[in-house]
Amino acid sequence: MTRTLHVPIAERSYDVVIGDNLDLLALMQPLHLGSDWILLYDQVFETLADGQILHRIQQQLNNPRIFAIPSGETSKSLSNYSALAEEILQTRITRDTVVIALGGGIVGDLAGFLAASLLRGLRFVQLPTTLLAQVDSSVGGKVGINAKAGKNLVGAFHQPALVAADLSLLNSLPKREFSAGMAEVLKAALLADADFWCWLEDHADPINSRKRDTLEEMIARAVQIKADTVLADETERTGRRALLNLGHTFAHALEAATGYDARKLIHGEAVALGLVMAARLSKGINIDDTARIINLLQKVGLPTTTELELCPQALYELMLYDKKADHSGLKMVLLEHIGCAKVQPAPAPEDILAAITPSLKYRTLLFT
Ligand SMILES: NC(=O)c1ccc[n+]([C@@H]2O[C@H](COP(=O)([O-])OP(=O)(O)OC[C@H]3O[C@@H](n4cnc5c(N)ncnc54)[C@H](O)[C@@H]3O)[C@@H](O)[C@H]2O)c1
Ligand SMILES: [Zn+2]
Incomplete structure (x- = not known):
């Protein structure tokens, strides 16, 4: 069973879908969320459940371009943002490319800010994998990275096009x-x-x-x-x-x-x-x-x-x-x-x- 909450922010409205083993493609298709995706994921998913979760999502998305994000707050640095932005731009994205974030608040905030800033704004989908991300950081559109002067000081308001909170992912959470x-x-x-x-x-x-x-x-x-x-x-x-x-x-x-x-x-x-x-x-x-x-x-x-x-x-x-x-x-x-x-x-x-x-x-x- 899934539960859907609608967040009605005018033309930036979106759904938060809560359920188990969610079929991402089935959720994205009615929203016309393209066929060109880049997936940013917390590197922990390479080993979690023997990489099965990551593998399943890659299969569902027909092998999107993927970018591993090392776990930890240092991934939300300006230098990491800039390296990733260059790397992603090398793959020739277009305004139709959709950014997908698989991870906790770190990946969500970073991927969301990349989505907000690359080509002046790409649509993005949040697949929050921590409880904090499912109840808080994936909803509301605050995205950003850290500066030397403080946390989350470089950022934007950029609402996701979809949030898919998969309860089954919480089983492995420490x-x-x-x-x-x-x-x-x-x-x-x-x-x-x-x-x-x-x-x-x-x-x-x-x-x-x-x-x-x-x-x-x-x-x-x-x-x-x-x-x-x-x-x-x-x-x-x-x-x-x-x-x-x-x-x-x-x-x-x-x-x-x-x-x-x-x-x-x-x-x-x-x-x-x-x-x-x-x-x-x-x-x-x-x-x-x-x-x-x-x-x-x-x-x-x-x-x-x-x-x-x-x-x-x-x-x-x-x-x-x-x-x-x-x-x-x-x-x-x-x-x-x-x-x-x-x-x-x-x-x-x-x-x-x-x-x-x-x-x-x-x-x-x-x-x-
Ligand atoms: N944008 C917002 O509105 C907002 C709100 C609150 C917090 N935040 C930001 O969120 C970040 C913190 O997010 P977080 O608490 O999700 O931390 P996180 O993304 O670092 O994840 C916590 C740890 O759990 C691991 N992990 C993630 N999913 C897992 C899973 N399913 N199973 C096992 N391990 C898993 C990660 O590798 C990491 O080690 C901070 O940078 C904070 O500034 C943003
Ligand atoms: Zn908080």
């Missing part, structure tokens, strides 16, 4: 990566849907055992929240889309402070810590609500405190550099209650520090 995706699911519920939050509390066990139907329901509900939020503010002008940054001002500071080192912290783990900090800082959230939030994050295998040695003041300074700190000052997404968030001017520095410190087991006094 537990740490699965939990990281759950941070974005919990974030979505916290910012927009109290019923969904209660549903997640009730379904933590089948989620952790990756029960197929539970995952389908959960992913569909999380995608719906992302799609609704994006629809209200496609290019982040009105502030509605900024709600998706709940917990992220803290998370980005934590990631920067740990040098984007995946051995120390991955994005979803930073988001989990950030959600707890945001909850502590939110006036509408009482101690019982904070305990509920911490409890569910922990149940799905996410950290709510860290043993990494970090300096609260240094984290606060990194938050000021976050891209939402414009000339009108730092803004933050805070909770009104579970299921509702608002963008607000940042509270006083001492309140922010008081929200950060309980999550740091080992605090350093100096910038590390």
Whole structure:
């Protein structure tokens, strides 16, 4: 069985299809998504399931031109983008060429930016393979790469023509990566849907055992929240889309402070810590609500405190550099209650520090 959600962004509308062993060609044909494809894939698929998944997609697409992307954030560099762009252009693409991304957020963001920029825009299809990519990064059209000055600073808004989220791909996902995706699911519920939050509390066990139907329901509900939020503010002008940054001002500071080192912290783990900090800082959230939030994050295998040695003041300074700190000052997404968030001017520095410190087991006094 498959489930289809429609994202109605005028002439850039598209479907998100959720199911098992999806027939890509059958999904693409009615959309007239061409016959000339380039496939960018996470290199892990050369070995995962003995390369069978990659092989099946190559067969379905009648041997498209393929480009392997090494796993890891370094693939989202400007230098890698430029090398790939040159390589792809050598293959004589046309405006009818369709870019297909098989992988997590790294491949999706990079392939999406190649699609947005090559020949001033090619259509592209997302085949998200991590939970984070299925519930978050593949939907909404933000694509981009990293610069020395920071993550995702070079990018575009470029909506996919189709997102095909294959649940069967999640079976091989390491537990740490699965939990990281759950941070974005919990974030979505916290910012927009109290019923969904209660549903997640009730379904933590089948989620952790990756029960197929539970995952389908959960992913569909999380995608719906992302799609609704994006629809209200496609290019982040009105502030509605900024709600998706709940917990992220803290998370980005934590990631920067740990040098984007995946051995120390991955994005979803930073988001989990950030959600707890945001909850502590939110006036509408009482101690019982904070305990509920911490409890569910922990149940799905996410950290709510860290043993990494970090300096609260240094984290606060990194938050000021976050891209939402414009000339009108730092803004933050805070909770009104579970299921509702608002963008607000940042509270006083001492309140922010008081929200950060309980999550740091080992605090350093100096910038590390
Ligand atoms: N565009 C957006 O709106 C948006 C939103 C959130 C995050 N992001 C970006 O997404 C990136 C993170 O994405 P991610 O968490 O998916 O990370 P990722 O793409 O690095 O994937 C995580 C790990 O899982 C492996 N992997 C992927 N699919 C697998 C599978 N099916 N089975 C086993 N292993 C698999 C990868 O090789 C990698 O080691 C970051 O660069 C972040 O900036 C973008
Ligand atoms: Zn995120």
